[in-house]
Amino acid sequence: MSLLSQKHLLGIEHITKEDIKLIFETATEFKEVLQRKIKKVPSLRDITIANLFFENSTRTRISFELAEKRLSADVINFSAASSSTKKGETLIDTVNNILAMKVDMIVMRHPNPGAHLLLSKHIDAQIVNAGDGTHEHPTQALLDAFSMQEQLGDLKGKKIAIFGDIKHSRVALSNIYCLQKLGAKVKVCGPPTLIPKYIESLGVEVSYNAQETLEWCDVANILRIQLERQDIKYIPSLREYNIAFGITKKMLDSLDKKIVVMHPGPMNRGVEIESDVADSEHSIILQQVENGVAIRMAVLYLLAGKGS
Amino acid sequence: MKPRIILDTTQLNLVINRLCYQLIEDQRNFSETVIIGVQPRGIFLAQRIFRRLKELENKQCAHFGKLDITFHRDDFGSDKILTPNETDLDFSIENKRVVLIDDVLYSGRTIRAALDALLSFGRPKDVELMVLIDRKLHRDLPIKAKYVGKTIDSIVDERVKVEWESEDGKDQVWILPLKAETKNK
Numbered sequence: 001m002s003l004l005s006q007k008h009l010l011g012i013e014h015i016t017k018e019d020i021k022l023i024f025e026t027a028t029e030f031k032e033v034l035q036r037k038i039k040k041v042p043s044l045r046d047i048t049i050a051n052l053f054f055e056n057s058t059r060t061r062i063s064f065e066l067a068e069k070r071l072s073a074d075v076i077n078f079s080a081a082s083s084s085t086k087k088g089e090t091l092i093d094t095v096n097n098i099l100a101m102k103v104d105m106i107v108m109r110h111p112n113p114g115a116h117l118l119l120s121k122h123i124d125a126q127i128v129n130a131g132d133g134t135h136e137h138p139t140q141a142l143l144d145a146f147s148m149q150e151q152l153g154d155l156k157g158k159k160i161a162i163f164g165d166i167k168h169s170r171v172a173l174s175n176i177y178c179l180q181k182l183g184a185k186v187k188v189c190g191p192p193t194l195i196p197k198y199i200e201s202l203g204v205e206v207s208y209n210a211q212e213t214l215e216w217c218d219v220a221n222i223l224r225i226q227l228e229r230q231d232i233k234y235i236p237s238l239r240e241y242n243i244a245f246g247i248t249k250k251m252l253d254s255l256d257k258k259i260v261v262m263h264p265g266p267m268n269r270g271v272e273i274e275s276d277v278a279d280s281e282h283s284i285i286l287q288q289v290e291n292g293v294a295i296r297m298a299v300l301y302l303l304a305g306k307g308s
Numbered sequence: 309m310k311p312r313i314i315l316d317t318t319q320l321n322l323v324i325n326r327l328c329y330q331l332i333e334d335q336r337n338f339s340e341t342v343i344i345g346v347q348p349r350g351i352f353l354a355q356r357i358f359r360r361l362k363e364l365e366n367k368q369c370a371h372f373g374k375l376d377i378t379f380h381r382d383d384f385g386s387d388k389i390l391t392p393n394e395t396d397l398d399f400s401i402e403n404k405r406v407v408l409i410d411d412v413l414y415s416g417r418t419i420r421a422a423l424d425a426l427l428s429f430g431r432p433k434d435v436e437l438m439v440l441i442d443r444k445l446h447r448d449l450p451i452k453a454k455y456v457g458k459t460i461d462s463i464v465d466e467r468v469k470v471e472w473e474s475e476d477g478k479d480q481v482w483i484l485p486l487k488a489e490t491k492n493k
Contacts, residue, residue: 025392029376029379029392029393032394032395033379033395033428036429037429038428040428042380042424043379043380043381043384046385304385305384305385
């Protein structure tokens with residue numbers, strides 16, 4: 001019988017290796033539940049969860065909502081476009097108003113890094129971070145590492161490369177924390193302008209050469225270029241990025257081993273990843289999405305059980 | 309009270325044989341029968357029954373499975389989270405005759421949860437319950453086992469511990485004070 005060490009899931013930075021393993025063990029059993037004829041369990045039937053998305057999302061929002069419904073929780077959805085935040089209400093007021101309607105948990109995506117941490121100091125409900133700006137996206141990192149573990153077994157000593165816009169990616173930072181806690185080696189690869197200066201202080205290697213990095217790694221986790229977060233031009237053009245860092249089938253075929261290719265989505269085919277790579281037998285992109293529901297079920301289940 | 313043995317190795321094996329013969333006596337079609345053990349401790353009796361049926365009268369049940377009930381418990385959050393065990397039902401239970409097996413029947417809540425979990429996998433023809441020990445007092449729900457190894461009148465301050473040779477070194481059933489470990493036997 002184990003419990004998570006944290007009340008909230010604000011980021012991977014704050015949880016322990018044991019927490020990650022507990023989430024994985026629980027997710028394995030939820031994955032089995034999702035194969036059943038009736039893919040639903042009653043565990044959270046007395047829990048109400050609010051999904052607050054102050055930033056756009058397709059996959060993550062659907063994945064969380066499905067996970068909540070598979071656990072029999074009551075779900076309410078909120079998106080910033082139709083909310084009172086546009087009328088000048090503060091985040092804490094908005095959330096407290098929702099909690100006044102007897103909501104137990106908050107799943108939130110917010111453009112400001114640290115928004116969840118701020119909120120956790122002012123409200124009672126448990127908070128799950130579904131992405132805070134360029135900071136963390138913990139459930140994505142958990143499902144990525146879980147998917148890698150399914151392919152490779154224990155990740156200790158395994159070599160994971162993260163390609164793309166490291167500077168603006170919350171997936172990259174959460175992945176780094178998560179993989180390092182599990183004992184994997186991490187290298188990031190991208191244009192120098194898109195790799196933050198502090199990154200080496202996290203114990204991560206840096207490369208500016210995609211082919212060399214592919215030769216080094218067991219897993220290539222490919223991220224997109226986040227143009228919407230780039231206030232200035234960091235790269236000359238997407239076409240130029242594609243020529244230098246786009247992952248092609250030819251590059252994979254030139255390797256003397258079979259590596260695993262991942263992408264958290266949304267994919268920009270023909271920019272960071274070529275179509276024949278995304279659809280190849282190397283790719284586990286759709287398994288990632290499938291595992292996402294089980295991982296989120298595990299996180300919600302473990303947090304809800306702890307909080308009551 | 310002192311810990312005491314209520315079934316020793318010989319008795320326990322006799323009981324297992326009897327339970328097998330009771331199943332055989334039903335003249336059931338074993339190719340339509342599946343044996344499902346409730347996690348975590350019911351699976352050992354289930355395994356024994358499954359194997360013993362074959363050894364005694366060459367009766368081969370269609371499948372053996374393990375069912376975890378953690379996500380179907382009715383006390384989620386009231387206590388601590390119970391981490392789940394493996395569920396292994398890689399066959400269809402549709403129209404099968406299910407023999408659901410657990411080691412101890414007490415409040416009946418585990419079996420209620422097990423029925424709930426089981427029906428997520430389909431609609432069996434029928435479900436029968438087999439338990440090794442029936443603690444007949446303190447039942448919280450209207451649940452009764454069809455096949456019972458031994459019925460006892462234990463009190464609330466006692467607990468029953470079933471040990472298996474494969475797991476604990478010896479086949480035997482203990483009755484213990486609630487908090488004592490079997491180590492001080």
